Structure formats: C-alpha cells, structure tokens
Amino acid sequence: MICAKHILWLNDAGGERANFQNCYLNNLNLYGKDLSNSYCEGARFENCDMHSADFSNAEMESAKFNNCYMQDIFANKTNFIQADFIGCDISNSVVCDSILTSATMQNCDVDNTEITNCQLDGFEHPATDMSAAACVTGQTEEQTNSLNYS
Numbered sequence: 001m002i003c004a005k006h007i008l009w010l011n012d013a014g015g016e017r018a019n020f021q022n023c024y025l026n027n028l029n030l031y032g033k034d035l036s037n038s039y040c041e042g043a044r045f046e047n048c049d050m051h052s053a054d055f056s057n058a059e060m061e062s063a064k065f066n067n068c069y070m071q072d073i074f075a076n077k078t079n080f081i082q083a084d085f086i087g088c089d090i091s092n093s094v095v096c097d098s099i100l101t102s103a104t105m106q107n108c109d110v111d112n113t114e115i116t117n118c119q120l121d122g123f124e125h126p127a128t129d130m131s132a133a134a135c136v137t138g139q140t141e142e143q144t145n146s147l148n149y150s
Contacts, residue, residue, distance in 0.1 A: 003033050010034065100138075 005015035018038035028048045036056040046066045056076040060083050067087045078098040085104065091111040095118060102122040110133045120138030130136055 003030070003035070007034060010037065 002018050002020075005018070007015065009015035009017050018035055020038065020040045020043040022042040024044045024046075025048060026046045028045070030048060030050045030053050032052040033050075034054045035058055036054050038055075038058045040063050041059050041061045042063065043060075044064045044066070045068050048065075048068045050065075050068055050070045050073060052072045053070070054074045055078050056074060058075070058078050061079050061081045063080070063083045065083070065085045065088050068085075068089075070085075070088050070090045071092050073090065073093045073095075075093070075095045075098050078095070080095075080103045081099050081101045083100070083103045084106070085108050086106045087108065088105075089109045090105070090113055091109045093110075093113045094116075096114065096116045097118065099119045100115070100123045101119050104123075105125045105128045107127040108125075110128060110130060113133045115133060115136045115138070118138050120136075123138070
C-alpha cells in the first residue's frame with residue numbers, strides 16, 4: 001500500500017511520499033519498486049528483496065541493510081550517510097553522485113557495480129572485494145561542493 005501511494009505521489013496524482021523512517025522491515029519484497037525520493041532514515045531492512053529497485057534521491061541516512069538482495073539497484077543522488085550494508089548482494093548496480101560518507105559495506109557482493117562520483121569520506125568496506133566492482137570513483141565533500149540532497 002505504501003508503494004502504491006508513493007507512485008501516485010511521484011506522478012502528482014495524490015498519494016503520499018513513502019516513509020520508512022526508523023521502521024524494522026524483515027523479508028519485505030520491494031522487487032522493482034520505485035522508491036525514489038522516499039524517506040528511509042534509520043530504517044532496518046533485513047532479508048529484503050530489493051532487486052531492481054530505484055532509490056534515487058532517497059534519504060537513507062543511518063539505514064541498515066542486512067542480507068538484502070540488492071542486485072541491479074539504481075541510486076542517483078541518494079543520501080547513504082552512515083548507512084550499513086552487511087552481507088548484501090549489490091552486484092550489477094549503479095550508485096552515482098551519492099553520499100556514502102561514513103557508510104560501510106561489509107561482506108557484500110559488488111561484482112560489476114558502478115560506484116561513481118560519490119562522496120566516500122570515511123567509507124569502509126571490510127571483507128568486500130571492491131576490485132570486483134566495475135568502477136569505484138569518489139570525491140571528498142570539498143570536491144563535490146558539499147553535496148546535500150536533503
């Protein structure tokens with residue numbers, strides 16, 4: 001129901017912006033959903049199917065993703081400040097012009113993932129083979145002119 005209302009909101013046809021702030025979401029199927037511009041600060045996603053979801057312009061600050069299937073996601077200008085990705089499959093995804101400041105990708109699969117022009121200050125990736133990514137290019141906050149998408 002939240003996703004249906006969100007699509008209406010995105011298309012200026014009523015509805016409301018998706019808000020998962022501080023929610024605990026377990027085994028949720030978000031396959032192919034357009035969650036662009038959604039509020040997800042502090043949300044905990046566990047064992048969720050987020051394959052092919054669009055998180056562009058979403059607020060994901062301090063969100064936690066545990067064992068989520070996130071292949072083929074698209075995240076443009078997304079706020080992932082202090083977000084944690086643990087044991088997630090993020091392969092074949094595109095994360096561009098986003099903020100990954102102080103975020104962590106621990107034990108994640110990032111095969112063929114493009115992480116481009118992102119703020120990576122304090123970004124950590126223990127037990128994640130970033131050499132398997134298609135590309136990882138980052139800039140400091142100063143170089144990106146203090147990106148702020150909120």
